Every structure is written in structure tokens, then in C-alpha cells.
Amino acid sequence: MSTYESERQKEIQEFAQRIHAAVHPQCLDRLLQIRAEWFSKPSRGPRGWELILGAALGLKGKKTKEK
Numbered sequence: 001m002s003t004y005e006s007e008r009q010k011e012i013q014e015f016a017q018r019i020h021a022a023v024h025p026q027c028l029d030r031l032l033q034i035r036a037e038w039f040s041k042p043s044r045g046p047r048g049w050e051l052i053l054g055a056a057l058g059l060k061g062k063k064t065k066e067k
Contacts, residue, residue, distance in 0.1 A: 038044050
């Protein structure tokens with residue numbers, strides 16, 4: 001593994017640990033279930049999952065007004 005790859009892996013692990021510490025265990029479990037649903041079809045890949053997470057995080061704090 002190159003130095004770049006090694007540093008990248010360390011960085012990814014660090015951010016993964018930070019997310020794990022910040023999210024309630026039940027929420028992590030549910031997120032894993034939803035992720036499994038997404039990847040249950042071979043045509044769905046990691047880029048789509050990234051877009052879904054980005055969109056979900058973008059919804060944080062936004063509330064729809066229903067009348």
C-alpha cells in the first residue's frame with residue numbers, strides 16, 4: 001500500500017469513528033438497514049449511496065410546511 005493510500009485509510013477511519021461516536025446506536029442500525037436495502041439491487045452502487053446521504057444531510061433542519 002502506498003503512503004497516499006495508507007494516509008487515506010487513516011483519514012477514512014478517523015471520520016468513520018467520529019460519525020460512529022456522534023450517532024445513536026439505534027440510528028446506526030437503521031441506517032445500515034436502509035443501506036442494505038439500497039445495495040440489494042446490483043444496479044445500485046456507492047455513488048448513488050453518496051448522493052442519498054448528501055441529500056439526507058441537506059434535509060437536516062429543513063421542515064416542510066403542510067397546511
